[in-house]
Amino acid sequence: MDKYSGKLAVLCQSLSDKERSQELADRLDVPLYGFVGKECPESFFLSWRDGCLKLLDKELLKKGGLVVDIEPRNGEQRSWPAPKQDALAQALGRKTKTVVDATTGWGQDSLHIFRMGYDLLCIERSPVMAELLCDGFNRLLAEDWIQTLKLQPPQLLRGNAIELLQTLNTLPDCIYLDPMFPPKRKKSALAKKSMVVLRDLLGDDQDREQLFEVALKVSGKRVVVKSPDYAEPLGGKPSESYQGKLLRYDVYLKN
Numbered sequence: 001m002d003k004y005s006g007k008l009a010v011l012c013q014s015l016s017d018k019e020r021s022q023e024l025a026d027r028l029d030v031p032l033y034g035f036v037g038k039e040c041p042e043s044f045f046l047s048w049r050d051g052c053l054k055l056l057d058k059e060l061l062k063k064g065g066l067v068v069d070i071e072p073r074n075g076e077q078r079s080w081p082a083p084k085q086d087a088l089a090q091a092l093g094r095k096t097k098t099v100v101d102a103t104t105g106w107g108q109d110s111l112h113i114f115r116m117g118y119d120l121l122c123i124e125r126s127p128v129m130a131e132l133l134c135d136g137f138n139r140l141l142a143e144d145w146i147q148t149l150k151l152q153p154p155q156l157l158r159g160n161a162i163e164l165l166q167t168l169n170t171l172p173d174c175i176y177l178d179p180m181f182p183p184k185r186k187k188s189a190l191a192k193k194s195m196v197v198l199r200d201l202l203g204d205d206q207d208r209e210q211l212f213e214v215a216l217k218v219s220g221k222r223v224v225v226k227s228p229d230y231a232e233p234l235g236g237k238p239s240e241s242y243q244g245k246l247l248r249y250d251v252y253l254k255n
């Protein structure tokens with residue numbers, strides 16, 4: 001049985017989106033609906049709204065939806081490249097030029113890394129997240145600053161990073177990992193809606209240790225793991241660690 005069967009559908013509420021909605025439903029092998037009735041078994045929906053591809057759960061059906069947000073973070077400078085001064089930049093390292101984000105998810109860390117001017121490759125294995133990222137990166141391409149600076153959005157590889165990392169032609173200076181760890185408590189009031197929905201849709205990344213081992217093998221200089229502050233370091237004692245808000249960036253340097 002397909003992994004989205006009974007879980008996800010595409011919702012099309014505008015005639016002008018009919019064709020691309022049908023194509024999306026075909027690509028993901030899920031049903032296409034014009035509305036969501038009570039009897040509908042799926043809990044998640046992809047839908048084009050306000051010019052963006054959005055992920056909705058039943059709670060978000062009326063209110064809106066979740067998108068790959070391409071706007072700079074609060075407090076981030078709008079210049080390009082943005083200054084490399086926060087805990088993430090420190091963890092990536094001063095000499096790092098090339099980064100692979102092997103767990104791109106909603107692309108929020110990736111887009112921050114991209115805006116700081118690193119040469120970035122993104123990997124995502126969830127076909128739903130890859131569709132949302134693709135839409136986000138297309139919107140980024142249309143941004144004035146990207147056009148003016150003649151930049152290209154990051155390249156996205158779809159598939160399992162455990163396999164894809166081993167096929168890279170050049171070793172990246174840094175591989176960045178932010179896999180899904182089990183939550184401390186079942187439902188945390190602090191958890192962002194986008195992360196709650198991601199967890200409900202995909203579950204924890206049970207193979208994160210294997211991903212770490214492959215990343216350490218193929219990275220040129222370092223692996224950075226973002227962890228919740230309560231979680232044990234993924235690869236044992238890190239070489240360095242940088243503290244963020246409720247999280248840590250553990251750095252594993254290669255000899």
Ligand SMILES: C[S@@+](CC[C@H](N)C(=O)[O-])C[C@H]1O[C@@H](n2cnc3c(N)ncnc32)[C@H](O)[C@@H]1O
Pocket residue numbers: 102103104105106107108109110123124125126129159160161162178179180198202205211
């Ligand atoms: C916690 S989210 C990442 C959030 C991301 N850092 C952000 O800023 O939005 C984890 C994501 O990594 C992806 N992922 C986990 N293991 C992976 C693997 N082995 N290969 C590719 N993607 C993976 C999951 O599908 C999920 O979308």
